[in-house]
Each structure stands twice: as C-alpha cells, then as structure tokens.
Amino acid sequence: MHRVIKPLIFLLCLLPLVLLSINFYLDELGANPFEVLTRSTGEWTLRFLLLTLAMTPLRQLTGSAWPLRMRRMLGLFSFFYVCVHLSTYLVLDHFFDWDEIIKDIIKRPYITFGMLAFTLLIPLAITSTNKMMKRLGRRWKSLHKLVYLIAILGVLHFLLLVKADLREPIIYALILLVLLAARLKPTLLKKHSFNPN
Numbered sequence: 001m002h003r004v005i006k007p008l009i010f011l012l013c014l015l016p017l018v019l020l021s022i023n024f025y026l027d028e029l030g031a032n033p034f035e036v037l038t039r040s041t042g043e044w045t046l047r048f049l050l051l052t053l054a055m056t057p058l059r060q061l062t063g064s065a066w067p068l069r070m071r072r073m074l075g076l077f078s079f080f081y082v083c084v085h086l087s088t089y090l091v092l093d094h095f096f097d098w099d100e101i102i103k104d105i106i107k108r109p110y111i112t113f114g115m116l117a118f119t120l121l122i123p124l125a126i127t128s129t130n131k132m133m134k135r136l137g138r139r140w141k142s143l144h145k146l147v148y149l150i151a152i153l154g155v156l157h158f159l160l161l162v163k164a165d166l167r168e169p170i171i172y173a174l175i176l177l178v179l180l181a182a183r184l185k186p187t188l189l190k191k192h193s194f195n196p197n
C-alpha cells in the first residue's frame with residue numbers, strides 16, 4: 001500500500017512550489033510577488049520541519065510504522081524548500097551582493113538565526129542516505145537530533161522577523177513546544193497509544 005502512498009505524498013509535497021510557480025508565471029501573486037515567494041517558501045520550510053518532527057510521536061500514537069517511512073522524505077523536502085527560500089533571498093532580495101548579504105547576516109538577528117538553521121540542515125541532508133546511516137552508526141542518531149535545534153532556530157527566525165502580528169509565529173512555536181514535550185516525555189504518548197495487541 002505504501003508503494004502508492006509514498007509517491008502520492010511526494011507529489012503532494014511538491015504541490016506548494018508548483019502552485020507558487022504557476023501563480024508567479026500568471027502574475028497572480030499580488031503587488032509584491034517576490035515577497036510572496038520568499039514568505040511562502042519560508043513557511044513551507046517550517047511546516048515540513050514540524051511535520052518531520054511529528055512523525056516519531058505519530059508512530060507512538062498510532063503504533064503504525066508508516067510515519068517513520070515518511071520522515072526522511074519530509075525532512076528532505078524541508079531542505080529543498082529552504083534552498084528555494086534562500087535562493088529567493090540571495091537572488092531576488094540582494095542579487096548576489098555578498099557585502100550586503102554578509103552585513104545582513106551579522107546585523108539582523110532573524111537572518112542570523114535563519115542562516116544558522118540552514119547551515120545545520122546541510123549535514124543532515126548529506127547524511128540522510130542509508131549508506132551514511134550505516135557508516136555513522138550511533139553517531140547518526142545524535143547528529144540528527146540537531147533537527148530540534150533547527151526547528152527552534154526556524155521559529156525564532158519567524159518570531160523575530162514579524163513586526164506586528166505575532167499570532168502566526170506563536171502558533172508554530174506552540175506546535176513545536178508540543179513536539180518537544182512529546183520528544184522529552186515519550187511515555188506520555190506511549191501510555192495513551194493504541195495498542196492492537
């Protein structure tokens with residue numbers, strides 16, 4: 001069954017970018033299309049990060065193995081979307097003006113946090129293959145725990161960039177808090193999980 005579901009979920013994960021591209025092409029992204037591109041790809045990066053983190057608790061809640069089979073793909077989609085997000089910033093916001101970009105990274109804390117999160121995601125993406133998993137052994141698990149720090153940095157990035165209405169980043173922060181709590185206290189979920197036996 002998951003042979004059908006996995007490719008379907010893969011296509012579903014690509015859908016936000018496809019829709020954004022179509023709307024960009026059709027000039028349907030409003031008065032500031034570049035801003036919409038940067039913001040939506042940023043939001044999708046964060047959504048995929050949180051979805052990735054939700055897979056282990058979901059496995060504990062449902063007792064099913066399929067969430068773990070989706071985890072790597074969702075994590076890689078988060079990396080994919082952050083690459084697009086960063087590209088929009090480098091190309092559309094600054095057009096490779098490296099002096100400006102470096103100044104921005106140093107001076108604006110939300111860019112510092114975003115850049116840090118992106119940098120930490122690189123080793124996770126590189127080591128996401130089965131081969132690397134085997135090669136790193138127990139160190140692989142420790143390394144991939146960085147995803148929690150990356151999600152915290154991503155939420156901080158969002159909280160710091162918003163000027164007035166904090167509601168949306170606070171919702172993401174609360175979701176992250178629940179996921180962190182589930183990680184720190186997995187027994188909470190185990191006690192309430194469905195056990196078919």
Ligand code: HEM
Nearest residue numbers: 038039042043045046082086089114115117118154158161
């Ligand atoms: C894991 C890493 C990252 C995550 C999760 C992330 C997430 C986000 C989110 C959620 C937004 C706000 C979307 C909205 O306003 O609705 C955003 C905006 C933005 N991000 Fe990121 N981002 C990340 C990395 C980066 C990096 C590396 C850069 C550039 C160095 C960057 C630059 C920006 C910019 C310029 C904006 C728009 C700010 C504005 O419109 O005022 N982000 N990002």
